[in-house]
Amino acid sequence: MAELAWWAFLFALITGVILSFNYRPWGDVFKSVSKLTGWLPYGAFFRRLHYLSGQAFLILTFAHTLEHFLRETYRHIKPQEWTKLVLLFFLSFPLVFTGFILKGDKGGIIAGRVMYNLAQEIPCLGSGLAALLLRPGEDFFLLPYLHHSVILPLVVIFLLGRHRKRLLPKGGLGWTLMAFLAFLATFYPLPPDVPPHVETTQIAGPWFFHGIQLLLRYGHPFWVGVLWPLVPIGLLAILSFIPSSLLKWAKWIVIITWLLHVTFLLIAWCLIPGFIK
Amino acid sequence: MLTRREVFTRFLQCLVAGSSLYIVWKYVRGTGLSSLEVNFSKPPKEGEVLFSQGSYLVGLKQGPIAFSARCPHLGCRLEYAAMVQHFQCPCHGSQFALEGRRLKGPAKKRMTILDLRMDDRCGAYKITLPLS
Numbered sequence: 001m002a003e004l005a006w007w008a009f010l011f012a013l014i015t016g017v018i019l020s021f022n023y024r025p026w027g028d029v030f031k032s033v034s035k036l037t038g039w040l041p042y043g044a045f046f047r048r049l050h051y052l053s054g055q056a057f058l059i060l061t062f063a064h065t066l067e068h069f070l071r072e073t074y075r076h077i078k079p080q081e082w083t084k085l086v087l088l089f090f091l092s093f094p095l096v097f098t099g100f101i102l103k104g105d106k107g108g109i110i111a112g113r114v115m116y117n118l119a120q121e122i123p124c125l126g127s128g129l130a131a132l133l134l135r136p137g138e139d140f141f142l143l144p145y146l147h148h149s150v151i152l153p154l155v156v157i158f159l160l161g162r163h164r165k166r167l168l169p170k171g172g173l174g175w176t177l178m179a180f181l182a183f184l185a186t187f188y189p190l191p192p193d194v195p196p197h198v199e200t201t202q203i204a205g206p207w208f209f210h211g212i213q214l215l216l217r218y219g220h221p222f223w224v225g226v227l228w229p230l231v232p233i234g235l236l237a238i239l240s241f242i243p244s245s246l247l248k249w250a251k252w253i254v255i256i257t258w259l260l261h262v263t264f265l266l267i268a269w270c271l272i273p274g275f276i277k
Numbered sequence: 278m279l280t281r282r283e284v285f286t287r288f289l290q291c292l293v294a295g296s297s298l299y300i301v302w303k304y305v306r307g308t309g310l311s312s313l314e315v316n317f318s319k320p321p322k323e324g325e326v327l328f329s330q331g332s333y334l335v336g337l338k339q340g341p342i343a344f345s346a347r348c349p350h351l352g353c354r355l356e357y358a359a360m361v362q363h364f365q366c367p368c369h370g371s372q373f374a375l376e377g378r379r380l381k382g383p384a385k386k387r388m389t390i391l392d393l394r395m396d397d398r399c400g401a402y403k404i405t406l407p408l409s
Binding site: 022106108110113114116117137161199200202203205213216217218219221225 | 313350356358365368383
């Protein structure tokens with residue numbers, strides 16, 4: 001699973017580099033993306049491949065973390081190794097989220113604003129953190145671009161650690177994944193981009209954010225938009241530091257918080273039209 | 278005691294680190310605009326809602342009033358629903374009356390009123406829209 005996630009990350013990296021030759025994170029970004037998708041030879045294919053490999057990375061990292069959680073690996077490995085794995089899993093979300101912003105369509109712009117405003121809700125650190133994530137105004141996409149294409153990939157490469165060295169011996173698995181993603185990219189249509197000026201009655205964020213988006217309708221932005229998503233990740237990260245007498249309870253708390261997240265996600269998909277297209 | 282070569286190497290390292298930090302700081306800080314001047318060439322009629330570059334100009338009985346199109350909840354762009362004559366948030370469902378009053382949450386505040394000025398020479402309305 002880890003090798004597959006590493007391969008998915010590599011494909012996302014390579015296709016991202018190819019796309020970056022024609023992507024401009026300033027000016028009319030939506031036009032830049034439309035041009036990239038519609039006019040450039042194989043532009044749509046590479047964009048789909050980039051999108052799919054990013055999603056594959058997120059899902060495979062989740063599966064890898066889940067596999068080790070169920071095997072209770074955190075009992076046997078060094079705490080910092082376990083924390084690294086959970087941190088890697090956590091970082092796959094902002095990596096995909098910033099990619100969603102960089103589409104430059106209405107959904108992307110609004111997702112960026114929501115991220116900025118949610119960060120500002122954090123007591124004391126809020127405004128400083130928000131300033132590091134995004135700058136409102138004409139340079140709206142610059143910082144998400146910096147995070148998506150430089151900072152987060154570098155941190156992910158660092159955290160992948162020993163898996164980097166395992167790449168070549170099991171290369172065959174990677175080619176199978178690439179063939180599968182390329183097949184999907186040829187036939188799978190991307191979710192439609194909504195131009196920024198078009199009026200819409202419903203705007204949805206990235207699919208994994210839909211449950212939180214639903215909760216934000218009812219709860220305080222800091223509690224449901226910042227703290228609640230961090231609870232299951234945080235609990236997962238500290239598992240290897242918990243004394244073994246309490247581990248059984250801690251494991252069940254992690255499972256319950258994750259199940260609650262999945263439940264809210266499913267409720268959002270069932271209740272709100274337009275969340276699944 | 279450091280040799281001349283070591284001093285020179287450390288100086289170069291500091292120079293590279295310092296200039297890299299400076300570039301990152303400039304990149305993060307930016308030089309972008311902090312506000313935007315929005316123009317409406319004609320005044321709205323009573324009950325009419327005009328939109329331009331992130332702001333609404335609404336014609337009310339007591340005169341025109343300008344609002345930021347950003348939802349005070351989390352900053353999504355409010356849409357004007359002409360059928361029911363109110364503003365609504367496409368992300369989290371807040372609703373606001375034509376005069377900016379909050380009708381339905383999760384937003385806690387009313388719509389943000391913007392400073393509106395009239396150009397006496399041509400009758401156009403000008404709004405300063407803060408970008409942050």
